Amino acid sequence: MSVAKEVEAANSRYAASFTKGDLPLPPARKVAIIACMDARLDTARALGLEEGDAHVIRNAGGRATDALRSIVISQQLLGTREIIIVHHTDCGMLTFTDDAIRTKVRTDLHQNVDHIAFLPFGDVKQSVLDDVKFLADSPLVLDVPITGYIYEVETGKIVKVE
Amino acid sequence: MSVAKEVEAANSRYAASFTKGDLPLPPARKVAIIACMDARLDTARALGLEEGDAHVIRNAGGRATDALRSIVISQQLLGTREIIIVHHTDCGMLTFTDDAIRTKVRTDLHQNVDHIAFLPFGDVKQSVLDDVKFLADSPLVLDVPITGYIYEVETGKIVKVE
Numbered sequence: 001m002s003v004a005k006e007v008e009a010a011n012s013r014y015a016a017s018f019t020k021g022d023l024p025l026p027p028a029r030k031v032a033i034i035a036c037m038d039a040r041l042d043t044a045r046a047l048g049l050e051e052g053d054a055h056v057i058r059n060a061g062g063r064a065t066d067a068l069r070s071i072v073i074s075q076q077l078l079g080t081r082e083i084i085i086v087h088h089t090d091c092g093m094l095t096f097t098d099d100a101i102r103t104k105v106r107t108d109l110h111q112n113v114d115h116i117a118f119l120p121f122g123d124v125k126q127s128v129l130d131d132v133k134f135l136a137d138s139p140l141v142l143d144v145p146i147t148g149y150i151y152e153v154e155t156g157k158i159v160k161v162e
Numbered sequence: 163m164s165v166a167k168e169v170e171a172a173n174s175r176y177a178a179s180f181t182k183g184d185l186p187l188p189p190a191r192k193v194a195i196i197a198c199m200d201a202r203l204d205t206a207r208a209l210g211l212e213e214g215d216a217h218v219i220r221n222a223g224g225r226a227t228d229a230l231r232s233i234v235i236s237q238q239l240l241g242t243r244e245i246i247i248v249h250h251t252d253c254g255m256l257t258f259t260d261d262a263i264r265t266k267v268r269t270d271l272h273q274n275v276d277h278i279a280f281l282p283f284g285d286v287k288q289s290v291l292d293d294v295k296f297l298a299d300s301p302l303v304l305d306v307p308i309t310g311y312i313y314e315v316e317t318g319k320i321v322k323v324e
Contacts, residue, residue, distance in 0.1 A: 003193040004309035010210020018318030027201035031165040039189035048172020055199040058220040060232040070222040147166035156180030
């Protein structure tokens, strides 16, 4: 069975007891989360978010540069006024380089992806610091609180990066 | 109190009963979800995902073009072999145009963002169809099942787009 069919069945159960049909569009807690796409990180459960609370932007690595379009929309059109960045231990982004993935795609898919920056990193603390600084320095981002964390996939804990 | 402080308190409770510290890096269900960042959509609860199950890529609109870097990493390095796209009713992306947000940013932030495509859309069914086709046609994406849904924020249900 495809995962899509399983997801449809799970959603039927979710919808059967759904009671949150009148939430407004703008996030109630006025925050945007930027987090890695990693399967082990459940942003809602791990960070205590309920439906309606927060924008959740996720990509490979939880990179801020890749989230800029979404952050501008979140702040300019939907009123968020705080940003939380979450990278994590044992991240796939620590395991490769742009050269390596470009070579793999060229070999396996016969495609040139030299124009794509895949945004890997060698140190997860530094990647959080880099991404906080990128947003803090960006003229497209409002002067709002920005906090960075490392999520420990081994313990479920977030550790603030300062 | 900042949301960051509240998130830290919520995470302490999550970590106190955390039992999933030995999950592998690659997603167990070999699927990548692309969904909108909308606050009302809890992808894990609404789709029945547990920690370790699926890559979750989220951005403004759940746009596939903006998720391409992450999808290539997900498939090439972490073995996912299915894609599920989730857009939703009452999406913020239905409420503006590139011209409108570019003018707002120019007026309010004194910045030129004509180089950013913000990817709004006028019809949520069409945006799902467009994004399924974009991935299906991309030479950078493997020939895998791709299923598109509209999540109804009013009912909690996902409706397959065909």
